[in-house]
Amino acid sequence: MTDQPFDDEPPEHLRYRRYLQDLEEVSEADEVALVVTVLNDPDKSMGEAAVNRHLERRAARLLTDPAFTAWAQTLTTVIGDRPFLARRMREWTLLRAIALDEPWTAEELTTGSDWFQRTAAIELAATSREALALLAERGRTHRVRNAASRRLQSASTPARPAP
Template sequence: MSGSHIDDDEPPEHRRYAQYLRALDGVAETDEAELLAAVLRDEDQAMAEAAVNQHLERRAAEQLTGPGFPAWAAMTATVVGDRAFLVLRLREWTLLRSLALDEPWTEEELLTASDWFQRTVTTSPLVTSPAALGLLAEQGRTRRVRNAAGRRG
């Protein structure tokens, strides 16, 4: 079967996931909260959260150090509500912004953050904080993080 035909065996949630990603990719800022909320109402919560996380990652990276990030993060936090993974990831993007802009952060925030976050800190060219890199070089959760931070710090 050609790759251009729709696979009839493809689960419907896979098709919805792809549709959500396309819609989120082109959403106007004014319609973003409404679309995110609609996606999160999908019956397949794991798929819905994965689609929202994919969007969150892209949007957060695009505007990480820009002036619109705090308002976007607040809107997103309201929409995701108490969904633990999305709350955590949004909090970590906000912490990454603090590190990138040399704003206040705490050792506890950095050391209790996820492996994803610690790896991201060690690979992001936006993070140049000797204190953060030094802390991760000494106390990062994984050898990979400690080594990467040590090379940069």
């Protein structure tokens, strides 16, 4: 038995952790090259999973920042025809539109993935009453409908004055 905790760990697991660390620390100037490297890993699923985690972290930080648009366009080109990552980037762009009160459609909201609807209703704390009402009525899951309903109720309940 060895003292090294990861000796029996498959190499793709080690690469995944290293990729996540590298993607967390990457500069804007080096981001595209690193994402390309990760996506070209022999284990395609692992590479896409690492890039997805990166997209989640970076998109959440940039969501309402003007830099989001150029970043998303660049990463969309890098992602190319990888269906899951392309959809996730479209959904982040839609979350941005909702957060900034930019145009979006009911169909985009109601046909979004479970992840997208959950993020819009629960985690993103969407401020759009219209989006929340639509999710409360037509969200894909009971969890999304309930969360959106609760958020609507709390948004319409006046704050109580301090004693």
